[in-house]
Amino acid sequence: MPKLNLTSDYYTGDHPSLLWEMTICQSLGDGDGAFAKALTRPAPYGALVGEFLIANSSLTVACANIIEIGAGYGTLMAGLLTVLQPRQIGMVDISPTLLEKQRQRLQKYPISFHCSDLFTWLPDLKQQPVDLLLLNEIIGDLPTITGLTRKNLQNSAPTPNPIAKKINPASLNESEILSEACRLITTYNLDINKLTEPFNLNYGALLFIERLAQTNVARTFITEHGCDTVLPYPFSLFPSIQPGADRNPRRIILKEHDEYNIRFDHLEQIAIALNFKVTRFHLMDLLKIRFDDEINYLLTSQKPINETQEIFLEFYEHIAEYQGILLEQ
Numbered sequence: 001m002p003k004l005n006l007t008s009d010y011y012t013g014d015h016p017s018l019l020w021e022m023t024i025c026q027s028l029g030d031g032d033g034a035f036a037k038a039l040t041r042p043a044p045y046g047a048l049v050g051e052f053l054i055a056n057s058s059l060t061v062a063c064a065n066i067i068e069i070g071a072g073y074g075t076l077m078a079g080l081l082t083v084l085q086p087r088q089i090g091m092v093d094i095s096p097t098l099l100e101k102q103r104q105r106l107q108k109y110p111i112s113f114h115c116s117d118l119f120t121w122l123p124d125l126k127q128q129p130v131d132l133l134l135l136n137e138i139i140g141d142l143p144t145i146t147g148l149t150r151k152n153l154q155n156s157a158p159t160p161n162p163i164a165k166k167i168n169p170a171s172l173n174e175s176e177i178l179s180e181a182c183r184l185i186t187t188y189n190l191d192i193n194k195l196t197e198p199f200n201l202n203y204g205a206l207l208f209i210e211r212l213a214q215t216n217v218a219r220t221f222i223t224e225h226g227c228d229t230v231l232p233y234p235f236s237l238f239p240s241i242q243p244g245a246d247r248n249p250r251r252i253i254l255k256e257h258d259e260y261n262i263r264f265d266h267l268e269q270i271a272i273a274l275n276f277k278v279t280r281f282h283l284m285d286l287l288k289i290r291f292d293d294e295i296n297y298l299l300t301s302q303k304p305i306n307e308t309q310e311i312f313l314e315f316y317e318h319i320a321e322y323q324g325i326l327l328e329q
């Protein structure tokens with residue numbers, strides 16, 4: 001039977017490993033980390049995100065307000081605030097431990113901090129206009145439905161939509177899990193053909209897009225590992241760093257919890273159906289990852305000749321799977 005993969009107990013707990021996860025943002029540090037040398041122009045991750053948003057949307061430097069959900073150590077926001085000057089900033093996180101890290105990191109800014117699960121907190125946004133909402137490497141942590149087959153979906157009825165709006169995803173029972181998968185797949189005509197069974201569905205991430213459409217958020221920036229990621233040129237020429245793209249969200253086993261990578265085409269399909277303007281991008285493009293003779297040789301030969309090149313190779317293999325989506329309404 002299908003099950004729900006949840007991470008909320010992990011993040012609300014006090015596990016030392018909460019502080020270990022090396023996200024792309026963390027690994028670039030303030031533009032001075034070892035991985036940052038892989039960028040054409042080393043800079044903090046958040047600063048590059050800010051520049052990307054200014055270049056690719058109507059966001060202005062002196063915008064009204066920004067909210068980040070699931071900010072880990074607050075590293076993205078610290079970099080972003082070197083580029084943007086919002087009048088109001090909010091941080092929302094389910095983890096009291098990580099929220100405290102964000103408070104320490106960003107203490108020089110007037111920020112309001114909220115310790116809350118994303119789905120509990122999101123309805124608060126219904127009244128409030130927001131210029132920019134950021135979710136960097138968090139949607140893979142949201143509930144994922146695992147163990148689906150076409151047969152168990154055929155034998156289930158979709159949840160009526162008004163009920164779905166009330167559901168806290170963490171509290172679904174077995175038959176509700178199946179009904180919710182059925183509702184999303186049939187409502188948005190999500191393609192599940194050709195998937196090897198049993199397969200998985202990024203339920204929390206898809207539900208988030210639906211609930212986002214009920215808010216007054218102008219722009220939402222999302223990145224995560226993808227299960228349908230296509231490498232940009234010229235990196236697409238190197239088989240050694242091709243990410244798996246079988247479109248079945250893959251379990252990623254981490255310390256004391258699991259997450260799943262994201263099927264971005266499903267996110268895009270729901271967003272378009274709900275009238276968002278959608279821009280998809282690869283993180284290698286956003287960060288302007290270096291490509292020159294040294295990198296060409298390294299990716300072709302797979303033979304690093306020093307520690308720096310070993311680090312490069314590790315970074316290129318890792319970042320290859322990351323993509324993002326910018327949703328505007």
Ligand SMILES: C[S@@+](CC[C@H](N)C(=O)[O-])C[C@H]1O[C@@H](n2cnc3c(N)ncnc32)[C@H](O)[C@@H]1O
Pocket residue numbers: 007008011021023024025026069070071072073075076092093094095098116117118119135136137138141142
């Ligand atoms: C993998 S970390 C990413 C941290 C940071 N954004 C980065 O890129 O370095 C996931 C973050 O999302 C938060 N988080 C996970 N599930 C959440 C939920 N349901 N609601 C709010 N925050 C959540 C975690 O506490 C953590 O801060």
